Amino acid sequence: MCSSDLAELGISTITYLFDNSVPESKVISPTEGNYFQTVNTISGTSKDLPEGGSLENAGLKEVYIRLRNITDTEWWTGAGWVVDTGTSAFIIASGTDTWNYAFTGSWASNKKYQINVKAYDNVPNEEVAFSTRTFYIDKSSPTCAVTVPASPNVNTPPPSVGGTAVENTPTWDSGVSEVLTGVYDVTVSSYYNGTGWQSAPAWISATSITEPDWSMTIDTNAWTNNHKYQLMCRAIDVAGNWKESGYLYFTFDETEPESFVAVPVHEAYYPDGEPLTLQGTSTDPGGSGVSGVSEVRVQIQRTGDGMYWDGDINEWVLPVSKKWLLCSGAASWTYTVDTSSWPWEDGQKYLVMSRALDNANNVETAFAIGIDSSTFYYDTSLPVSAITYPSGDTNSPPT
Numbered sequence: 262m263c264s265s266d267l268a269e270l271g272i273s274t275i276t277y278l279f280d281n282s283v284p285e286s287k288v289i290s291p292t293e294g295n296y297f298q299t300v301n302t303i304s305g306t307s308k309d310l311p312e313g314g315s316l317e318n319a320g321l322k323e324v325y326i327r328l329r330n331i332t333d334t335e336w337w338t339g340a341g342w343v344v345d346t347g348t349s350a351f352i353i354a355s356g357t358d359t360w361n362y363a364f365t366g367s368w369a370s371n372k373k374y375q376i377n378v379k380a381y382d383n384v385p386n387e388e389v390a391f392s393t394r395t396f397y398i399d400k401s402s403p404t405c406a407v408t409v410p411a412s413p414n415v416n417t418p419p420p421s422v423g424g425t426a427v428e429n430t431p432t433w434d435s436g437v438s439e440v441l442t443g444v445y446d447v448t449v450s451s452y453y454n455g456t457g458w459q460s461a462p463a464w465i466s467a468t469s470i471t472e473p474d475w476s477m478t479i480d481t482n483a484w485t486n487n488h489k490y491q492l493m494c495r496a497i498d499v500a501g502n503w504k505e506s507g508y509l510y511f512t513f514d515e516t517e518p519e520s521f522v523a524v525p526v527h528e529a530y531y532p533d534g535e536p537l538t539l540q541g542t543s544t545d546p547g548g549s550g551v552s553g554v555s556e557v558r559v560q561i562q563r564t565g566d567g568m569y570w571d572g573d574i575n576e577w578v579l580p581v582s583k584k585w586l587l588c589s590g591a592a593s594w595t596y597t598v599d600t601s602s603w604p605w606e607d608g609q610k611y612l613v614m615s616r617a618l619d620n621a622n623n624v625e626t627a628f629a630i631g632i633d634s635s636t637f638y639y640d641t642s643l644p645v646s647a648i649t650y651p652s653g654d655t656n657s658p659p660t
Contacts, residue, residue: 280382283388283390286305286391287306288378290305291303291394295499296435297397297398297500299400306359307324307360308321319383323380323381324354325351328375329376330369340366370399370401371398371399371400371433371434372433397433398433403437403498404429405425405426405494406426407493412621414511418481419513422477423476426472426494427472435498436472436499437497438497442465442495443464443491443492445491445492449485486516489510489549490513491508493506513621514623517617517626519545520557522541522615523540525613526635527636530637537600538598539588541615542592542593543591552621554620555591555618556588557616557618558615558618559585559615560586562583563610563611571584572596588615612635614628614634
């Protein structure tokens with residue numbers, strides 16, 4: 262056979278690619294083990310194998326995902342959630358190398374969810390050891406409260422404020438991640454920013470959070486005497502849910518209150534049956550931010566022998582057992598003597614002292630005669646008079 266005959270022979274050629282490697286996929290978003298209020302888009306990447314060097318693959322054809330509510334054992338069908346019956350539905354995603362799935366359903370709060378993803382190549386080889394991603398949905402807001410200072414009136418500048426902050430669901434809550442505190446000076450209408458005061462509202466992060474408690478240290482020089490303050494907090498959980506507390510008010514008052522004795526009048530003499538009621542007034546100086554007087558007490562001393570009147574047992578007692586006797590009222594106070602055990606004795610001198618206590622537990626310690634202490638005399642003896650002139654009978658008129 263000559264060469265021209267060979268050229269006329271027809272030779273058929275087939276080229277094909279051998280690929281028995283399965284693709285490999287992974288979820289990028291949502292991130293593993295994290296908490297979210299919602300997830301609108303699930304996304305990730307896929308690639309076909311083998312790869313590198315002179316190796317070739319068939320290329321990706323499709324990517325599918327599967328969504329499961331682990332808590333309630335439900336599967337997502339693409340249209341709704343159905344109870345797990347042992348079979349599950351994979352739903353096609355958009356894209357291949359870079360893929361995503363737009364979730365149009367609703368997530369139940371405080372549940373644990375799982376995503377599986379698998380890809381097919383053009384052979385088609387099916388990915389069987391598919392990627393798994395677990396995440397949580399938390400739509401419930403934490404709650405918080407300010408509880409420190411515990412008293413509505415304090416007489417020392419608080420070194421910290423604090424309270425509670427908790428999640429309110431028993432399972433799969435994300436936990437409190439941050440507590441913000443608002444400190445407002447009601448007296449001068451200003452907000453504390455952590456270093457000073459300003460006209461605009463400000464939030465300060467708590468310095469310690471150990472659920473259920475939180476606290477925030479604060480410079481004691483930040484507080485001003487006789488000012489009223491308003492505190493509130495905002496708790497934020499890991500998923501970004503937040504809620505604010507109600508207000509807590511307190512007054513910082515380190516000024517002693519003052520009291521005044523009106524009856525008895527200082528250095529006055531009183532007749533039989535008087536004074537029946539001791540009385541006076543009191544005040545808590547410092548303007549609108551004071552805590553106010555809570556009570557007034559009196560102390561009664563018989564100056565002749567130094568004994569003190571005990572109104573509980575209606576007896577005079579030694580100084581070691583002296584008492585401050587509670588009065589009625591505060592701004593205007595009275596103390597009525599028990600007439601069944603009358604304490605006043607003819608010819609005796611008495612000292613009455615008043616002492617005020619305010620709602621911040623500041624107690625009056627400075628006393629001044631004639632202001633918050635008075636002395637008086639009790640005199641029931643009738644005066645005696647006599648005629649000394651003329652001294653006897655006389656026959657001339659007195660001159």
